[in-house]
Amino acid sequence: MSSAVLPGSATPKARQITTNPRTSDKVFRGVVTSFGFSALVLLTLIGIFLAVRGFQTFSTEGFHFVTGFKWDVSTDEAGKITYDMGIGAMLVGTVLVSTVALIVGVPLSVSVALFLTFYAPARIKTLLVSVVDLMASFPSVLFGLWGFFVLMPMATYWAKLIYKYLHWIPIFSAPQPYFERSPFIAGLVLAIMIIPIVTSVSREVFAQTPLDRVQAAYALGATKWGMIRAVVLPFGSSGVVGGAMLGLGRAFGETVAVYTILNLVFRPNWHVLFGAGGNIASLIILKWGEATGLETKALLAAGFILFLMTLVVNMAANFIVSRTLKSGK
Amino acid sequence: MSTTEVKPLRPWAITPKQMIPSALIFSGSFFITLLVLAFTPLKGKLAFVVFFFLFSSLANTIYSVRKRGRKALGETVAASLIFGGSLIVFLPVFSILFTTVRKGVAGLHLTLFSQSMANASFLDPVGKGGLLHALIGTLYLILIAMIISVPMGIMTALYLTEIKGPGSRFIQFIVQAMSGVPSVVAGLFIFSAIILTTPIKASALAGAFALAILMIPTVTRTSQEVLLLVPSDLREAGLAMGATQWRTVATIVVPAARNGLITATILGVARIAGETAPLIFTLGGADKINLNPFKDYNSALPFYVWKGLSLGTPESIARAWSGILVLIVLVLSLFIAARTLGTQKMKK
Numbered sequence: 001m002s003s004a005v006l007p008g009s010a011t012p013k014a015r016q017i018t019t020n021p022r023t024s025d026k027v028f029r030g031v032v033t034s035f036g037f038s039a040l041v042l043l044t045l046i047g048i049f050l051a052v053r054g055f056q057t058f059s060t061e062g063f064h065f066v067t068g069f070k071w072d073v074s075t076d077e078a079g080k081i082t083y084d085m086g087i088g089a090m091l092v093g094t095v096l097v098s099t100v101a102l103i104v105g106v107p108l109s110v111s112v113a114l115f116l117t118f119y120a121p122a123r124i125k126t127l128l129v130s131v132v133d134l135m136a137s138f139p140s141v142l143f144g145l146w147g148f149f150v151l152m153p154m155a156t157y158w159a160k161l162i163y164k165y166l167h168w169i170p171i172f173s174a175p176q177p178y179f180e181r182s183p184f185i186a187g188l189v190l191a192i193m194i195i196p197i198v199t200s201v202s203r204e205v206f207a208q209t210p211l212d213r214v215q216a217a218y219a220l221g222a223t224k225w226g227m228i229r230a231v232v233l234p235f236g237s238s239g240v241v242g243g244a245m246l247g248l249g250r251a252f253g254e255t256v257a258v259y260t261i262l263n264l265v266f267r268p269n270w271h272v273l274f275g276a277g278g279n280i281a282s283l284i285i286l287k288w289g290e291a292t293g294l295e296t297k298a299l300l301a302a303g304f305i306l307f308l309m310t311l312v313v314n315m316a317a318n319f320i321v322s323r324t325l326k327s328g329k
Numbered sequence: 330m331s332t333t334e335v336k337p338l339r340p341w342a343i344t345p346k347q348m349i350p351s352a353l354i355f356s357g358s359f360f361i362t363l364l365v366l367a368f369t370p371l372k373g374k375l376a377f378v379v380f381f382f383l384f385s386s387l388a389n390t391i392y393s394v395r396k397r398g399r400k401a402l403g404e405t406v407a408a409s410l411i412f413g414g415s416l417i418v419f420l421p422v423f424s425i426l427f428t429t430v431r432k433g434v435a436g437l438h439l440t441l442f443s444q445s446m447a448n449a450s451f452l453d454p455v456g457k458g459g460l461l462h463a464l465i466g467t468l469y470l471i472l473i474a475m476i477i478s479v480p481m482g483i484m485t486a487l488y489l490t491e492i493k494g495p496g497s498r499f500i501q502f503i504v505q506a507m508s509g510v511p512s513v514v515a516g517l518f519i520f521s522a523i524i525l526t527t528p529i530k531a532s533a534l535a536g537a538f539a540l541a542i543l544m545i546p547t548v549t550r551t552s553q554e555v556l557l558l559v560p561s562d563l564r565e566a567g568l569a570m571g572a573t574q575w576r577t578v579a580t581i582v583v584p585a586a587r588n589g590l591i592t593a594t595i596l597g598v599a600r601i602a603g604e605t606a607p608l609i610f611t612l613g614g615a616d617k618i619n620l621n622p623f624k625d626y627n628s629a630l631p632f633y634v635w636k637g638l639s640l641g642t643p644e645s646i647a648r649a650w651s652g653i654l655v656l657i658v659l660v661l662s663l664f665i666a667a668r669t670l671g672t673q674k675m676k677k
Contacts, residue, residue, distance in 0.1 A: 021574070028575035029492055036488025037496070038481055039549070040503045042542060046514065049522040111414025119411060128419070130668065135422050137660055139603020140512075141634050142653050146425045148638075149432075149646075158375065192421050199418075223400060225407040246509070253511020255606040260638065281513045285609060303517040307510065314509030318502065 046307060054301025056294065061085055065301065071266050071287070073295050085298045087305065092268040093183060093278025094309075097258060098251040100187025100272060101194055106244045108191070109198035116199075117206045118224060118232075129203075136196035144260030147189035152261065155185045159273045174274040181263035183277040189257050194247035201246060205239030205324055206232055235327075242320030249313040253306060255281035280306045350392055358384035382413050426657075433654025436647040441655075447617035451637055451645040460652055462618040463633035466533055467659075469622040470608075470629055471598055473537030474544050479594050481541075482548025486593075489549075490556040491578055508546030515542040516607030524611065531613035533622035536629065539607035548597040555589025556582065588670050595667040599660050605631040630656045 021029070057065055060083070068086015075081050112132065116125055159179040166172045209232050217227040258279045264286055265276035284299050284306075291299055362381040366372060386409035393401040441459040449458025485504065489497050519539040523529050559582050567577035583590070608614075613626025614636065630652055637649030 024575045025573045028573075028578070032484050032488045032492055033494055035481055035484030036492070036494070036500050039485055039500060039507050039545065042545070043503055043507050043510075045522065046510065046518045046542075049518055050514070053521045053525075108414045108418050111411045112418050115411050115415040119408070128415075131419060131422055134661075134664055137599045137603075137664055138425065139605065139631055139634075139653070139656060139660065141603065141605045141631050141638070142425065142429065142657065145634070145638060145649060145653060146421075146428055150424060150428050151421075154375070157373075161375075192418075195418055223404045225404045228407070229403075249509045253509070253513065255511065255513040256635065281511060281606070284513055284517065285606065288609065300517055300521055303514050307514045310509050310511050310514070311506055315502070315506050317509075318505040 047304070047311075050300050050304035050307060053297055054304045057085070057298040057301040060294070061298070065298070066091065066305070069266060069268055071283070081293070083294055083298070085295070087280060087283065087302050089266050089268045090264075090278035090280045090283045090302070092270070093262070093264075094252060094280050096270065096272065097183045097187045097190060097262070097277060097279060098248055100184055101190035101251045102244055102248060104188060105191035105194045105247060106198055106240070109195050109243070109247075110202055110240055112195070112199045113202035113206055114228060114232075116203055118228060132196050132199050135192075136200075140193065140254060140257045141260075143189055143193055144257040147185070147257060147261050151189060152180060152185055155188055156180050159184055163273050171270060171272055174271045176274070178275045179273055180275050181261060181277075182273050182275045183262065183269070184272045186258050186262040186277065186279075187272070189261055190251045190254055193254060193257065194250050197250060198240075198243045198247040201243030201321055202236065202240050205236040205243070205321070208239075208325055209235050236324070238320055239324035242317045242324060245313055245317030245320065249310045249317060252313065253281060253310050255285055258282050259285050351389070354388040354392060355385055358388055382409075385409075386413070429650070429654055429657055432647070432650035433657075434651075436651030437654075441651065445616065445618045451640050451648055452642050453644060455644055455647050455651075460630065460633050460648075460655065462615065463628045463630045463652065464655070465618055465620070466612070466615075466628040466632070467602065467630045467656075469533040469627065470537045470540055470612075471602060473534060473622060474540040474601055475594065475598065477537065477541040478544040478548055478597060482545050482593070482597065483552050483590060485545070485549045486552035486556055487578065489553050491574070491582065504546050504549050507542075508550065510542065510546075511606075512539075512543055512604050513606040515539045516610035518542070519607070520610040529623075531611055531626055532624055533612065533619075533627040536608050536612040536627065537622075539611045540601040540604060543604060543607070544597040544601045547600045548593050551593035551596050552586075552590055555586045555593060558589065559585045592667045592670045595663050595670070599663040599667065602660055602663065603631050603656055605635050608632050609635070630659070 061068070065086055067088045068084065069089045070084050070086055072084040073081065112128075116128060116132075120128060156179050159182060160177075162172055163174060163177070163179065167174070213231045213235070214227060217231050222230060259282035262277045262279055262282060263275045264278060264282055266278070267276065269276045269278070280302050284302055287295065287299055358381055361384050362377055365380055366377060386406070389409060390402060390405040393405045436455055438456045438459075440457070442461060442464070444459035445462035446458045446460075447462070485500070488494065489501055489504075516539045519535055519542070523538060524531055524535055529535055563581050563585060564577055567581045568574070572580070608629055608631065612629060612632055614632055615626040615628050619625050619627045634649045634652040634656065637645040637647075637652060640646075
């Protein structure tokens with residue numbers, strides 16, 4: 001049966017078939033693509049602006065800016081300002097505080113992730129996942145306040161205990177018995193701040209463990225922990241490393257909480273328990289109010305170095321995490 | 330013939346009889362810990378927690394080894410370590426919430442939401458002044474940051490999910506890198522790129538620019554996840570009906586993902602509402618109400634808290650606590666809104 005053609009209507013002219021997108025699609029794709037690349041533009045602009053503003057510092061201070069320990073800006077009688085600026089002590093402090101945060105935070109995060117993925121009953125699990133997410137959305141100034149007024153009195157006591165029994169280990173010794181506002185306490189607060197991100201990445205990776213391998217382990221008679229040790233941890237370990245590096249990036253850049261707790265001293269200090277430390281982000285906040293001229297530029301240069309550090313750590317972390325997640329599929 | 334109701338059996342469920350040993354173990358270790366604390370020089374909450382944990386895991390391990398053999402040793406030790414670690418993580422959350430409420434409520438007073446600090450100082454007794462100026466400033470910041478970053482974030486997500494252009498993997502990488510930009514760097518960037526070079530000076534607008542940089546990656550990543558959840562059948566149906574890609578995305582994909590996109594926006598706002606560091610460079614910090622977001626210094630809740638904290642007197646710190654209470658209520662309600670929207674979507 002042929003298709004009914006209404007009387008009086010002409011056969012419509014055949015449409016031209018083309019693979020060229022319509023104008024509306026061209027505009028749409030163009031606009032969306034340009035927005036897509038805006039992130040790249042922004043990131044490049046951040047790097048360029050901070051580098052250009054800080055360039056003068058790099059050229060006058062040279063490599064000394066990274067290795068120097070002093071931060072002196074003095075004006076002599078003639079009104080000539082001399083600068084001696086170096087962020088070496090702050091770099092050492094940043095690494096120290098972040099290391100404490102990782103050493104404390106990562107094992108805890110892994111245990112929470114394991115608990116949530118393999119041990120917790122379903123109902124408790126959803127609740128606790130929300131709590132971890134909520135922890136991530138606490139403002140950093142709140143961590144600063146809580147760390148200073150609630151955690152510090154307790155943590156000072158813990159620091160004294162550690163010092164009393166372990167002071168023969170070089171890193172736990174202290175030149176003077178002053179334990180408040182130490183890198184140890186700042187590291188503890190940072191540990192709490194990085195736990196949500198490390199936990200959620202680890203959880204995501206653990207959940208991607210191939211089910212056949214899990215079931216194979218159980219079928220061979222493995223206990224739960226035996227299964228985790230034989231299947232989950234080998235599979236997820238690189239993802240945990242990636243998550244820890246994401247946490248490290250966060251710890252590098254954390255400003256307000258660390259500034260509130262840490263006692264900034266322009267001298268390299270490796271004694272974790274001793275109340276003197278450094279942190280690049282906190283240095284910027286500390287000196288910002290009174291900085292003028294070249295000092296402001298030096299702070300922008302310090303910001304540039306911080307930006308580079310976090311960028312490198314983050315990119316490596318994302319690379320590791322995405323590779324692990326892909327290998328499970 | 331009548332049908333008999335068969336109750337589903339749950340042979341794996343824990344019977345009361347099985348609970349007796351664990352109850353005994355925990356109460357036993359509790360009393361032993363109390364005894365140890367009473368008769369040795371060890372004192373304090375820390376010692377109690379440590380010893381209680383030690384004794385209970387030890388007793389638990391011995392019990393399961395006796396019952397199930399040596400295989401159970403590693404199993405029980407690992408389980409108690411994992412459980413203890415999780416407990417340590419969740420304690421600070423409750424401590425933080427509890428302290429905020431307890432100290433924040435002490436600083437609440439009648440004029441807190443109706444006055445600014447224009448005629449009061451942070452050092453005055455707590456009853457004077459209020460944080461209306463900071464609340465208005467925060468609302469401006471959130472609004473402007475939303476106007477900038479929501480279109481940018483959603484458009485970037487559309488690029489990554491709908492267009493899937495040649496650069497999309499690279500852009501994905503860049504967006505992830507951008508979400509790691511420290512907030513202090515975002516503030517410094519806006520200071521050097523906008524405040525130093527353009528006529529825009531420290532104001533709510535400049536602050537919102539800095540916050541937008543932090544918000545864009547959050548919005549992008551969440552929107553992307555949501556857009557990926559839209560079934561590709563819907564897209565194909567649209568295209569099969571002869572719609573252009575633009576029509577498909579605008580009338581089918583985006584409406585289907587609407588709730589999720591709102592969730593993405595809310596999560597983005599929650600991300601930036603408490604940011605302090607970028608505002609130090611870009612907001613100026615005012616003590617009176619400034620209704621013009623484009624000109625002159627403004628304030629914000631985190632900035633108010635920051636100021637109270639850095640002045641360091643009992644009165645100013647009490648103000649800081651009440652400020653953080655208001656802020657956390659704001660963040661919490663955003664968080665709950667995002668959750669409810671998120672679960673609603675899943676139920677459909």
